[in-house]
Amino acid sequence: MGIEQKLGNMGIVTARLEDVVNWSRTNSMWPMLFGLACCAIEMMSAQAANYDMSRFGMELMRASPRQSDLMIVAGRVSRKMAPVVRQLYDQMPDPKWVIAMGDCASCGGVFNNYAIVQGVDEVVPVDVYVAGCPPRPEGLIHGIVTLHEKVRKEKLTQRS
Amino acid sequence: MDEQLKACLASFEQRFGAQVQEFRGEWTLLIAAEQIIAALQAARDEFGFEMLLDETAVDYGPEQSPRFHVIYQLYSLRDNRLLRLRTPLDGNAPHLPTAETVYPNANWKERELWDMFGIRFDGHSDLRRILMPADWQGHPLRKDYPLGYEEVQFTFNFEEIDLRKPYARE
Amino acid sequence: MTDIREVSVDELRHLVSERVLTGETMLLNMGPQHPSTHGVLRLLMELDGEIIVNCIPDIGFLHTGVEKNMEAKTYQKAEVMTDRLDYLNPIGNNLAYCLAVEKLLDLDVPPRAQTVRVLLAELQRISSHLIWLGTSALDLAAMSVFLYGMREREVILDIFEMCSGQRMMTTYVRPGGLWRDVPVEFEGAVRNFLALMPRRLDEYEALLTKNELFLERTQGIGVISAQDCLRWGLTGPVLRGSGVPFDVRKARPYSGYEQFEFDVPTQTAGDIYARYLVRVQEMRESLKIIEQAINRLPYGPVRSNNRKFVPPPRSELGVSMEALIHHFKLWTEGFSAPKGAVYAATESPRGELGVYLESDGGPKPYRVHFNTPTFANLQALPLMTRGRFVADAVGVIGSIDIVLGDADR
Numbered sequence: 230m231g232i233e234q235k236l237g238n239m240g241i242v243t244a245r246l247e248d249v250v251n252w253s254r255t256n257s258m259w260p261m262l263f264g265l266a267c268c269a270i271e272m273m274s275a276q277a278a279n280y281d282m283s284r285f286g287m288e289l290m291r292a293s294p295r296q297s298d299l300m301i302v303a304g305r306v307s308r309k310m311a312p313v314v315r316q317l318y319d320q321m322p323d324p325k326w327v328i329a330m331g332d333c334a335s336c337g338g339v340f341n342n343y344a345i346v347q348g349v350d351e352v353v354p355v356d357v358y359v360a361g362c363p364p365r366p367e368g369l370i371h372g373i374v375t376l377h378e379k380v381r382k383e384k385l386t387q388r389s
Numbered sequence: 390m391d392e393q394l395k396a397c398l399a400s401f402e403q404r405f406g407a408q409v410q411e412f413r414g415e416w417t418l419l420i421a422a423e424q425i426i427a428a429l430q431a432a433r434d435e436f437g438f439e440m441l442l443d444e445t446a447v448d449y450g451p452e453q454s455p456r457f458h459v460i461y462q463l464y465s466l467r468d469n470r471l472l473r474l475r476t477p478l479d480g481n482a483p484h485l486p487t488a489e490t491v492y493p494n495a496n497w498k499e500r501e502l503w504d505m506f507g508i509r510f511d512g513h514s515d516l517r518r519i520l521m522p523a524d525w526q527g528h529p530l531r532k533d534y535p536l537g538y539e540e541v542q543f544t545f546n547f548e549e550i551d552l553r554k555p556y557a558r559e
Numbered sequence: 560m561t562d563i564r565e566v567s568v569d570e571l572r573h574l575v576s577e578r579v580l581t582g583e584t585m586l587l588n589m590g591p592q593h594p595s596t597h598g599v600l601r602l603l604m605e606l607d608g609e610i611i612v613n614c615i616p617d618i619g620f621l622h623t624g625v626e627k628n629m630e631a632k633t634y635q636k637a638e639v640m641t642d643r644l645d646y647l648n649p650i651g652n653n654l655a656y657c658l659a660v661e662k663l664l665d666l667d668v669p670p671r672a673q674t675v676r677v678l679l680a681e682l683q684r685i686s687s688h689l690i691w692l693g694t695s696a697l698d699l700a701a702m703s704v705f706l707y708g709m710r711e712r713e714v715i716l717d718i719f720e721m722c723s724g725q726r727m728m729t730t731y732v733r734p735g736g737l738w739r740d741v742p743v744e745f746e747g748a749v750r751n752f753l754a755l756m757p758r759r760l761d762e763y764e765a766l767l768t769k770n771e772l773f774l775e776r777t778q779g780i781g782v783i784s785a786q787d788c789l790r791w792g793l794t795g796p797v798l799r800g801s802g803v804p805f806d807v808r809k810a811r812p813y814s815g816y817e818q819f820e821f822d823v824p825t826q827t828a829g830d831i832y833a834r835y836l837v838r839v840q841e842m843r844e845s846l847k848i849i850e851q852a853i854n855r856l857p858y859g860p861v862r863s864n865n866r867k868f869v870p871p872p873r874s875e876l877g878v879s880m881e882a883l884i885h886h887f888k889l890w891t892e893g894f895s896a897p898k899g900a901v902y903a904a905t906e907s908p909r910g911e912l913g914v915y916l917e918s919d920g921g922p923k924p925y926r927v928h929f930n931t932p933t934f935a936n937l938q939a940l941p942l943m944t945r946g947r948f949v950a951d952a953v954g955v956i957g958s959i960d961i962v963l964g965d966a967d968r
Contacts, residue, residue: 263592265599266621266964267646267727270690277693277709292593305643307967309522310599310620313591339639343529343537344521344624351554363727412899413662439789443902443930447917460915462902462930466789466803469810471902494792497938505626515573520619520967529627536631537624 247385254298254324255286255377261297262290263317266304268331268363275366285373294320299376300353301369305333306346318353326380328372329355332362394470397436401428417473422485425476429461429491438463438472441492444499446506450532455479457508461488484509505530574615575605584612587949591620597694597956598963600937609948614941618934621967629927633893634660634734637924642728644929645965647687650679650719651907653732656927658813659903659914660734663896664868672736672861673815678749678852679722679731680814680905681845685756686715687908688838692763695835695957699776704766711759718748735869736862749853756846764839777832781943781955784829791939795910795932796837797959801829807906814905819848831958838960868894893922907932909960933965 264272275282282288291297294317306314318327329349332338335358337347346352356379359372394416401407401418405428408419420428432438443462450456455477463472478485487510488495499510500519507528510516518525527534542550568579568586578584590601599620605613625644629637641656642649654676661668668676693708716726722741723729731738767773783793785801798805806823808816824840826833863869866885875882896918904913910932919925936959943959944952 261592267643269598270646270727273690273694274709274713278706279710279713294592305621305623307620307622308525309520309622310591313599313620317592337539339643340623340625340628341536341538341541342624342628343535344622344627347539365726413665413901415901417900440792442792442904442911443913443915443928445915445928445930447926460900462913462915466805471811473900473902492792493790494935494938497934517570518619520622522619529624534627536627538631 248381250385251381251383255380257286258299258326258373258377258380259289259291259297260287260299260301261294261317261321262292263294263300264303265306265310266333268303268334271363271366272301272303272330272369275369280366280370282370282373285370285377287373294318295322297321298324299326299328301328301330302334302349302353302355303330305331305338305340306349306352307344308346311346311352314349315352326356326376327353328357328359328369328376330359330369330372331364332360335360338362393468397472400435401431404428404431415471415473417475419475419477422476422478425459425461425474426486426488426491428474429463429488432463432472432474433491436465437467438465438470440464440466441488441494441498442471444488444495444502446502446508446530448506448530448532451481456481457483457506459485459502459508478508482507482509484511486511487513489513504528507531571603571615575613578607578612579605583607589952590617597961600956600961600963602940602952604949604952606949609950611944611947611949611952614944614952616937616940618937618963618966621963623964623968625968626927626929629924631923633922634896634924635889635893637927638733639728639730641929642730643964644968645907645909645912645931645933645962646727647690647962648683648907648909648912648965649728649730650676650683650732651905651912653730654680654814655903655905655907655912655914655929656916657732657734658905659901659916660896662901662903663899663916663918664734664894666735666865666868667863668736668814669860669863670815670857671740671859674852674856675737675741675861676732676814677816677819678849678856679719681848681852682715682718682749682752684845684908685842686712688842689715691838691908691957691960695954695960696767696773698953698957699773701767701770701773704763707759707763707766711756714752714755718745718752721745721748733862733869735865736860740861746853746856749849753846753850753853757843760839760842767835768839774832776951776954777830777835777958778828779830780947780951781831781958782829783939783943787939787942788829791942792935793910793939794935795907795960796834796841797910797936797939799823799825800833800837802827807904807911811904813903819851821845821848831954834958895920895922896924904930907965909933909962909965910936929968931965931968933959933961933963934968937961937966 329335334349357372357376361368398409405420405424410417442464445460447458457478459476461474502508504518504520584605584607587604591599601617603615625640641652644652689708689712693705696704720726723731785803788798788801804823804825821844824837826836870889871882898920900917902915904911913930915928917926943955
């Protein structure tokens with residue numbers, strides 16, 4: 230004689246809180262609308278009709294860092310831009326993740342000179358690196374799926 | 390070479406003491422720095438070069454004299470003709486009168502030259518750095534400015550480079 | 560590296576009006592992270608309510624040091640950097656650089672290579688204009704054009720990938736010709752695209768050209784006169800939108816453009832809508848060029864036979880000692896160019912893209928300078944936005960089609 234009989238099948242599922250939280254985080258991860266260089270164009274392709282990133286709950290690119298969970302550093306980061314990238318990262322609320330998209334953001338790429346930061350990981354902590362110059366939209370999507378895997382394994386106690 | 394261009398080049402030679410050079414069908418006039426603004430003015434008003442397509446510079450290294458050349462690439466829409474003016478500049482802190490008064494779009498191009506080569510333009514309305522951060526030291530496109538090459542991290546030198554790399558760790 | 564310098568009003572006093580000191584007008588920062596600035600453009604705006612009194616663009620957030628870096632590489636290796644300058648027009652950049660190198664070396668290019676270059680450059684122009692159409696319409700709140708535009712762009716990128724193995728950064732055009740010949744499927748793919756595209760262009764026009772909301776946001780806004788265009792050195796669709804029929808492809812033909820029949824579309828209004836019409840018409844003209852090129856694509860080699868500057872084909876390496884020596888020398892030491900300076904220009908989707916190349920007789924370029932259209936066109940932004948609403952500035956930025964990689968180099 231439980232509540233089920235009174236109200237019918239309510240479809241109750243029991244799960245760990247951690248799993249539920251991580252599941253919801255992966256499926257509504259909002260990236261920041263923020264492109265730097267060539268990779269931003271491929272990021273736009275990934276958003277558009279052919280590749281359609283909204284299959285992963287990412288159709289909503291937020292222009293404000295305060296509303297986004299994921300920063301996709303799409304392109305080379307110059308010395309002039311580096312403080313701005315850091316400030317944008319600081320403005321994002323926790324939990325937040327960073328994908329370094331493309332060779333330039335990962336390690337400087339072909340530009341090994343005075344103007345380019347040799348990898349955005351000198352400025353912000355990076356979760357997933359996506360190789361390619363620029364990576365294909367499939368490459369970016371693979372990076373995102375990899376990030377989702379990582380997020381699913383996260384412990385709630387890890388983040389303060 | 391047609392008559393009109395011949396007359397134009399001869400006039401520059403006579404009035405501004407220009408040296409005429411030709412390479413691959415492109416005409417270049419070497420004009421002293423004191424004369425350059427008057428020459429640009431004449432090119433625009435008398436010979437119909439109404440567009441300044443490009444203004445750039447070359448650094449020949451600190452031991453050379455003259456060290457810099459400033460290059461003006463002019464275009465005449467009317468006659469469909471290109472003309473290049475070059476002016477040599479000496480010393481490590483050179484300065485040149487601004488071409489902004491003749492061609493307004495020299496504004497940004499001269500800011501770029503100040504930023505990249507450290508060439509000062511006298512009478513420029515807004516001489517700030519344009520590409521590099523405002524507090525940057527040095528002028529990157531000078532030949533004595535290092536490229537800023539960073540060593541590539543392999544397994545054998547991983548630790549060594551890792552120590553001095555300012556990673557943003559969580 | 561992680562702190563941002565504050566800009567004081569004193570520093571910019573010569574650029575703003577007196578009213579800002581009394582607090583009558585305000586200074587507003589827009590960018591570098593702003594959805595409508597198409598990359599990392601920063602604008603400092605002096606506003607009187609919602610009216611722009613002064614607009615001060617700040618560029619350099621994507622300064623890549625390409626010109627310096629190219630001085631440290633041989634002529635062939637330096638070409639890789641050119642793709643990434645104007646990332647919507649990689650083949651056009653390759654072409655401009657290769658034309659400069661070929662002019663410097665006095666190198667011949669076989670007719671087949673020239674025709675393929677023209678064909679690919681025009682495909683690239685269409686793909687660049689599609690991105691512009693999508694993003695600038697998105698700024699004016701027309702979302703669907705963006706999705707349609709990206710769909711057709713994929714068809715073009717598939718053709719590039721078929722030829723070069725890369726979607727965007729192809730480095731397919733090389734000094735003296737092409738990297739390799741186009742594959743067999745190339746012709747079919749291009750014809751397929753030619754059959755598809757005119758209808759799709761009609762579709763975009765149906766969405767925008769007579770759309771009342773679009774007209775309201777574009778007509779009579781961001782006006783610049785032909786005279787101002789020339790004074791400020793503007794080129795490309797901005798200049799043609801103001802009524803000057805200047806196109807480098809017609810004025811100083813390169814790579815065999817003189818053999819193709821096409822018109823240079825112009826408009827006289829000089830506003831955002833005029834530039835829109837010019838670009839859409841340009842896409843149709845590009846289709847005409849592509850059709851002519853594919854119909855008359857000559858057979859023959861795609862690389863110059865001058866072994867001092869152009870590497871021998873791979874098939875010869877196994878059988879010819881001389882070819883192996885040339886190959887080795889060209890890819891280790893590079894070739895030495897004669898001493899001199901040249902300027903070569905192409906018509907990029909944004910305007911005149913010029914390359915100034917100077918050689919000191921060695922295997923590396925002594926100085927490479929890119930005269931880029933965005934750098935020139937962006938300079939006139941204050942002129943076009945003065946006295947308009949902030950919301951109009953967004954449309955103007957879209958209409959001059961800025962690519963910051965192009966401006967900052």
